Amino acid sequence: MALPPPHGHEGADGDGRKQDIGDILHQIMTITDQSLDEAQAKRQERMRLRASEPKAAEPRAELRARRRAEPELSEPRLTPREECFLSWTLELLHRAAGTEGGSRELNRKGLSIRGAQEEDPPDPQLMRLDNMLLAEGVSGPEKGGGSAAAAAAAAASGGSSDNSIEHSDYRAKLTQIRQIYHTELEKYEQACNEFTTHVMNLLREQSRTRPISPKEIERMVGIIHRKFSSIQMQLKQSTCEAVMILRSRFLDARRKRRNFSKQATEILNEYFYSHLSNPYPSEEAKEELAKKCSITVSQVSNWFGNKRIRYKKNIGKFQEEANLYAAKTAVTAAHAVAAAVQNNQTNSPTTPNSGSSGSFNLPNSGDMFMNMQSLNGDSYQGSQVGANVQSQVDTLRHVINQTGGYNDGLGGNSLYSPHNLNANGGWQDATTPSSVTSPTEGPGSVHSDTSN
DNA sequence: GGACATGATTTATT
DNA sequence: AATAAATCATGTCC
Numbered sequence: 001m002a003l004p005p006p007h008g009h010e011g012a013d014g015d016g017r018k019q020d021i022g023d024i025l026h027q028i029m030t031i032t033d034q035s036l037d038e039a040q041a042k043r044q045e046r047m048r049l050r051a052s053e054p055k056a057a058e059p060r061a062e063l064r065a066r067r068r069a070e071p072e073l074s075e076p077r078l079t080p081r082e083e084c085f086l087s088w089t090l091e092l093l094h095r096a097a098g099t100e101g102g103s104r105e106l107n108r109k110g111l112s113i114r115g116a117q118e119e120d121p122p123d124p125q126l127m128r129l130d131n132m133l134l135a136e137g138v139s140g141p142e143k144g145g146g147s148a149a150a151a152a153a154a155a156a157s158g159g160s161s162d163n164s165i166e167h168s169d170y171r172a173k174l175t176q177i178r179q180i181y182h183t184e185l186e187k188y189e190q191a192c193n194e195f196t197t198h199v200m201n202l203l204r205e206q207s208r209t210r211p212i213s214p215k216e217i218e219r220m221v222g223i224i225h226r227k228f229s230s231i232q233m234q235l236k237q238s239t240c241e242a243v244m245i246l247r248s249r250f251l252d253a254r255r256k257r258r259n260f261s262k263q264a265t266e267i268l269n270e271y272f273y274s275h276l277s278n279p280y281p282s283e284e285a286k287e288e289l290a291k292k293c294s295i296t297v298s299q300v301s302n303w304f305g306n307k308r309i310r311y312k313k314n315i316g317k318f319q320e321e322a323n324l325y326a327a328k329t330a331v332t333a334a335h336a337v338a339a340a341v342q343n344n345q346t347n348s349p350t351t352p353n354s355g356s357s358g359s360f361n362l363p364n365s366g367d368m369f370m371n372m373q374s375l376n377g378d379s380y381q382g383s384q385v386g387a388n389v390q391s392q393v394d395t396l397r398h399v400i401n402q403t404g405g406y407n408d409g410l411g412g413n414s415l416y417s418p419h420n421l422n423a424n425g426g427w428q429d430a431t432t433p434s435s436v437t438s439p440t441e442g443p444g445s446v447h448s449d450t451s452n
Numbered sequence: 453g454g455a456c457a458t459g460a461t462t463t464a465t466t
Numbered sequence: 467a468a469t470a471a472a473t474c475a476t477g478t479c480c
Contacts, residue, residue: 257459257476265458280469301468302460309470310458454480461474466467 129236136243138178139236174243181239188235192228196221260303264293268303272311273325279308 133139199220203212260268271289272279281289286300293300311318 259458259477299459303458305469305471306459309472313471455478456480457476457478459474459476461472463470463472465470 123233126233126236129233129240132240133181133236133243136240137174138181138239138243177239177242181235184235185232188228188232192225195228196224199224260293260295260299264295267292268300268307269321269325270329272304272307273322274329276322276326279304 130139200217203217203220206212259265268289271281271285275281281300281304283297286297286304290297290300295303
């Protein structure tokens with residue numbers, strides 16, 4: 001501990017040692033501040049370290065490890081220092097006790113000290129901190145789950161339906177902070193009480209050698225309490241900081257990016273390739289897809305945005321995928337249409353079997369594949385119907401082109417070529433030549449996307 | 453540990 | 467407001 005020696009600047013002997021307890025206390029308190037500032041600085045540095053983490057440079061493994069180790073947010077620091085502090089204080093007080101009765105002048109001095117901090121009224125900053133801690137669910141009543149903050153985080157993170165995993169992760173961390181906060185707070189309170197008791201005892205002891213007014217005692221206690229409450233404020237401050245850091249981390253979506261499930265990607269891809277002529281899902285379609293994939297609508301939009309641009313940029317690369325999905329969808333489409341046709345032929349009223357491929361009346365939600373999937377045996381409840389006949393026909397054409405083996409005419413390589421994109425007045429806005437032969441950068445181009 | 457894949461964000465355009 | 471394009475940052479694979 002860097003506690004300054006309990007010197008007395010004293011003229012060594014005689015009257016020089018005539019120090020008043022108030023004076024000493026003042027000294028003590030100053031030092032308290034120092035040592036606490038130190039602790040505070042250290043703490044903040046730790047926090048900062050944690051917050052300013054990695055950018056890109058850091059190895060991921062390390063990063064991961066560090067994140068896992070995060071729980072070390074708490075440190076058992078107070079006690080030793082407090083001990084040190086207390087014992088040193090005692091020493092000081094003993095010295096003071098050793099001196100002759102306190103002089104009135106010095107008492108005055110004590111008063112002046114007090115004068116500065118006598119106003120107890122609501123410190124605006126403290127109030128702000130309190131409010132925030134309350135709002136963040138740190139200092140609040142009891143766990144409701146950090147409700148307010150957690151909810152805010154979830155909302156801000158871009159989706160109501162967002163993953164509960166992260167949510168709980170966030171909450172766990174918040175709880176941690178909360179616990180630390182309360183532990184520390186308790187510690188401080190306890191220390192404050194202990195210290196007060198000590199001082200009182202010492203004063204009492206001293207009162208045998210000199211008169212000590214109750215008022216003086218009261219003032220001492222006041223000073224101590226004030227000091228400790230300022231310490232508390234620091235604690236609150238750093239807690240707020242920690243919460244902020246936590247939040248910013250969790251709100252930064254990039255940090256928590258996670259690949260979609262395989263199934264989700266499949267669903268999206270199926271939609272994409274079965275609507276290749278116009279891969280712009282309507283709002284409803286997006287919602288539907290979002291539901292099916294357990295992602296948010298905006299994630300669906302992101303996905304399609306990325307997909308379109310990447311597909312367009314390098315069609316060659318996606319050829320295989322396109323073929324795959326086209327075939328997949330086409331087969332089911334064929335089945336569906338066949339069934340429909342059969343139905344139409346056999347029974348004039350449109351009452352298809354199983355009701356799944358039935359009513360086409362859903363306003364082109366463009367989700368043929370959703371029907372298909374169930375037909376496909378792809379294990380997901382295609383409760384909803386609504387086929388876009390146009391796209392069925394679309395896909396069928398592809399099927400016929402490729403699976404039927406007529407593809408020869410197309411010139412080998414491009415089974416599911418973007419030809420029809422153009423033809424359909426498709427989605428690639430003229431600007432990009434992007435015909436089969438040379439999408440932006442020619443075949444085999446190293447996609448410029450991976451800029452880093 | 454690097455290369456690539458991929459979801460998210462940012463910026464510009466319509 | 468929706469989208470394209472560029473870019474960022476993380477995930478994944480080798």
